[in-house]
Amino acid sequence: MLVTTRTATLSDVPALNQLIEQAVRQLSTGYYSSRQIESSLKYVFGIDTQLIEDGTYYVAEADGQLAGCGGWSQRNTLYGGDQSKSVADPRLDPRHEPGRIRAFFVHPQWTRRGIGRAILEVCEAAAHRAGFRRLELAATLPGEPLYRALGYEASTHFTHTFPDGEQLPLIRMHKALDTTPNYLPS
Template sequence: MTIRIATLAEIDALNALVERAVRGLSTGYYTPAQIDSALRYLFGIDTQLIHDGTYYVAEIDGQLAGCGGWSQRRTLYGGDQSKATADPLLDSAREAGRIRAFFVHPNFARRGVGRAILAACEAAALQAGFQRLELAATLPGEPLYYALGYTPDERTNISFPDGQSLPIVRMHKPLI
């Protein structure tokens, strides 16, 4: 497995990976309508992370196996389609960095892909001066984050314009 920084040239391939991951790994946690709405209004690549150099891809045998990143910006979740305003920088001395947009291709699930990307993100965030991280986990992602030391803070729902909503779990982890 190789972990590297994502490039803008990969956006279409990454968005295709996101859709495969969500449709393949969210069944049983979310209804088909919730999945469709989440893909339309929420899930996707946040190109700001790629511009910032904080979005990673995992490759196995030359194939995109997963993606995910961290952010020094205020946005906690969502792709480009869900952002309407500027995304200011966080103060690493006072605020938690964000773990963002983790997706694993179903063919590579449970092979350490998410764990490897998360380790790269945590190391980079720590090097950038962040002492803690927070995230909004989907229900299928919650067990991974919990196993890697993230503590649940609150369960909430993201509401979509079509009337659907998506349960998520806000979680955090100290880095030092």
């Protein structure tokens, strides 16, 4: 299986939205109720086009098929797509603030094949080159095992309450990046 990553473009958005819907609906089953899943898609999970415009969102393709997506951010937003943003999203100072790992989704047919790991390694290396030495993220319950396996530690469990009253448990996680100048994950 050949996995390649590339920077996402705005023309990828329709296909990425389809991938996100499939991933959330199928991979969240058993962790979240159907109402939580549908509310999360309506109010939070989706593409944050600011990441694409910043050049920090990536697409993974496996054997020529769209297999996953994810990114990192030098902006304040911790999670959520365009539908959840209502205020300006200022840049972070890498000297004092952690970068963000954002919006990771793997197509259900490509899970447990290294897709998430491949995207995360690209993100960590890019964030490191941009001067960030720490990263943080908000993990979903199904995503937490991947991040933990790749060195992220849980710091806070919290709940996001949607406008319809549904609540979604999430986990804030963090990781210190290697401080050597040769930090280039494979």
